[in-house]
Structure formats: C-alpha cells, structure tokens
Amino acid sequence: MERTRDILWADVESIYAAILEHPFVTGLTDGSLPRPAFRHYIVQDAHYLRGYAKALAACAAKAPDENATMMFAEHAAGAIAAERDLHASLMADLGGSPDDEPVTPTTRAYVSYLMATVLGGSYAEAVGAVLPCYWIYARVGEALLAAGSPDPLYQRWIAMYGGEEFQAVVDAVLELTDRLGASASPAEWALMREHVVVTARYEWMFWDAGWRREAWPV
Numbered sequence: 001m002e003r004t005r006d007i008l009w010a011d012v013e014s015i016y017a018a019i020l021e022h023p024f025v026t027g028l029t030d031g032s033l034p035r036p037a038f039r040h041y042i043v044q045d046a047h048y049l050r051g052y053a054k055a056l057a058a059c060a061a062k063a064p065d066e067n068a069t070m071m072f073a074e075h076a077a078g079a080i081a082a083e084r085d086l087h088a089s090l091m092a093d094l095g096g097s098p099d100d101e102p103v104t105p106t107t108r109a110y111v112s113y114l115m116a117t118v119l120g121g122s123y124a125e126a127v128g129a130v131l132p133c134y135w136i137y138a139r140v141g142e143a144l145l146a147a148g149s150p151d152p153l154y155q156r157w158i159a160m161y162g163g164e165e166f167q168a169v170v171d172a173v174l175e176l177t178d179r180l181g182a183s184a185s186p187a188e189w190a191l192m193r194e195h196v197v198v199t200a201r202y203e204w205m206f207w208d209a210g211w212r213r214e215a216w217p218v
Helices: 004-021 023-029 035-062 067-092 105-120 123-147 151-160 163-183 188-211
Strands: none
Touching: 004 023, 004 105, 004 123, 004 163, 004 188, 023 035, 023 123, 023 188, 035 067, 035 105, 035 123, 035 151, 035 188, 067 151, 067 163, 105 123, 105 188, 123 151, 123 163, 151 163, 151 188, 163 188
C-alpha cells in the first residue's frame, strides 16, 4: 500500500523541481545571488516564522493525542527560536532589523492562508497546510548542502536546513502525516492534498518574492 507521503510528494514534485531551478536557489550555490535579494528573503522569513509558529501552535491545540501536542508545541517554540537566531546571526551581517520593514504581499498571503486553514479546518487539514514548509525546506537544504556555496553567508544558511537535526524533525512530522492520511475520510484526504499543493506553491512564490525583492505596488 502506498504511503501518504509518497502520494503527497508526487503531487508537489514538479513544484519542488521548479524551486531547485529558480535563480534564487541556484544563486545560493554558485554565489551569484545578489546580497540585497538574500537580505529581502531573510527579512520576510523572519516575519513568516512568527506566523508559522502560531500555525504550529494551532496544530498542537487541535492534536488528538499528547505526543502530537507536545511535538507541535516544541516545533512552534523552535520556529520562534529560529526567527531570533536568523535575526541575531544573519541580520548582523546583512544590516538592519526585520522589525523596521513591512510584511510584503506573498508573506502576508502565505501566513493568512496557513492561519485560515489551521484555525478553520480539521486537524488533518492543518497538518497538510504546515507540512510543505517542513518538507520542502529539508529537501532543498539537502540538495544545497550537497552542492555547497562559495559564499560563507549562504553556506551558513544552507547548513541550518540541510543538517540531520532538521531532517529528524521532518521525519517525525512525515510519520504523523502517514498515519493521518491512512485514517482520513475521502473528503478530508482530498482537502489535505489540496492544502499541501497550495502551500508548496507558496513556497515557490516565497523564493520568487525574495528574488524580485517584492514590495507593495501602491
């Protein structure tokens, strides 16, 4: 019997491939990414992680068992810690503070979609919505770690997401996802798949927004 994760990955594999081919991502490994584009991305990632932490906390509240509640609560705290670490380490080199800059359209839309889904949907829907951020970052981090970067700042960022510690976090969420998918009703399973695809697309859009240094048009 095919695992939930295998079906879900097949749904988003083309999106993942598009992310790996995006000039922002290829620019990390060949060192050609302009530093202002990376800074824009890091600022927005700090804003995003604050929202993502709240989405994970909502998953913890919806979880039907103590182990899942504890796992998502720990991950929510970890997202806040990551945001602070990004601010303290990378922003020290890039200059300025995320608090001095606005949340841009893609970041706002992505976080809003996450919160609407995790608060208004079922537990399975909530897990489906938050899953791509875990999963795609782990897969991208793995690919980038293998390639490396001549830029020490980019290499430091790559090491954060390509390491075994982060992969272990993702593996735990994937095991939970497998169980959820196996027990979901047909309607819930369809919604779960839909949310995974939508937030995977938002992942591509987030990289692209960094590349374009997206701003509000008016």
